[in-house]
Amino acid sequence: MAIVDSLDSTVVPAGERFDWWCDLVGRDTAPTRISSDHHDDFRASIGMLPMGAVGMSLLSMPAIRSERTPTLIRRSDPEAYELCLILGSDMWLEQRRTDARVRAGDLLLWDTSQPFDGRGLGIGPDEPSRAIIVHLPRAAVPLPEARINDLLARRLPTDTGMGALLAGFLRGAVDQADSWNGRDTVRLGSVAMELSTAFLAHHLDATAALPPETRRQTLLRQVLGFIDLNLADPQLTPAAVAAFHHISVRYLHRLFEQQDATVAAWIRRRRLQRCQADLVNPLYGAQPVHAVGRRWGFVHPADFTRSFRREYGMTPTAYRRLGASGAVRPTGPPDTTEDCPT
Secondary structure: OOOOOEEEHHHOOHHHHHHHHHHHHHHHOOOOEEEOOOHHHOOOEEEEEEEOOEEEEEEEEOOEEEEEOHHHHHHOOOOEEEEEEEOOOOEEEEEOOEEEEEOOOOEEEEEOOOOEEEEEOOOEOOEOEEEEEEEEEHHHOOOOHHHHHHHOOOOEOOOOHHHHHHHHHHHHHHHOHHHOOHHHHHHHHHHHHHHHHHHHHHHHOOHHHOOHHHHHHHHHHHHHHHHHHOOOOOOOOHHHHHHHOOOOHHHHHHHHHHOOOOHHHHHHHHHHHHHHHHHOOHHHOOOOHHHHHHHOOOOOHHHHHHHHHHHHOOOHHHHHHHHHHOOOOOOOOOOHHHHOOO
16 A cells, blocks of 8 residues: 555654654644553554545554543644544444444544544554544534534444445545545545545434535445446446436436436446456456457447447457557556546
8 A cells, every 4th residue: 555654663763663653643633642562662654645624544553542531632632533444453442431342344433522542452563453544624524513423432334335435435545545646635535525424424314414515426426336336237227227326317317417428328438448458458368359348248249349449449359459569558447536526
């Protein structure tokens, strides 16, 4: 993983690493009282990705205890909700007399304006606690504070629906962080805020409280993600997409008004992008051209050839020859978040 401003404790002497880490975490998130059995040789790293008003951090650390006390809150408070995606060993958090132990793949929420007691249960250097933390300004989250309190220190799973969409976005943003420019990160911050807010609203069953544009953008991203996951299905049609999301085909077309393609054209384009990448990928060099098309939903070879020629100005066979000659290189299809307006 690459991330902007990545720092590792091994750059300082062993005896200074723990204090160095505590200072960094206090400035990146919020001041806390940290203790650890690995104080003498504290091996940890922190990466920080600023995204406009929203921030994102990637932490890796051995077992620690982190306490935010009323005194520390009075001293300094960023007034933020911290939404944490667990990547490594389990973590535990207590806030507002509620506590939860969460594992890799779960999300966990806490409030910097209220005391908490948290623990990263990393076993050691080989099995650290790892997490992506999204820093959401409390004032920018359009949900009732009293309702959000119900989600603090609770396990929030990400195996389906909005949770899976948000977790996938966070991992992708961190994995590709070295490729973003300043304008990209601001856009990503808007996406992170929208998806995080929609995720919290879903758990509160408070979607109606979200601004209409946030609801629309979130639904559009769900639709784009669903399309990408089902490109291989020949039955993927606008009607099937609308039915899965419990909306009318007419409303689905309205969602796409800001895209540069109709729903059907978008599905065809994404399929062709997958085929384009596979045609010049040596892993699929022995497969017939029509098999590549069929893998991505083109049942009839003639339809595949005609669509590919219309999009790229040549047949799939000719494009594969260019790939074999080195004139083009295999690339993955672009991420839908790059095409989705923010």
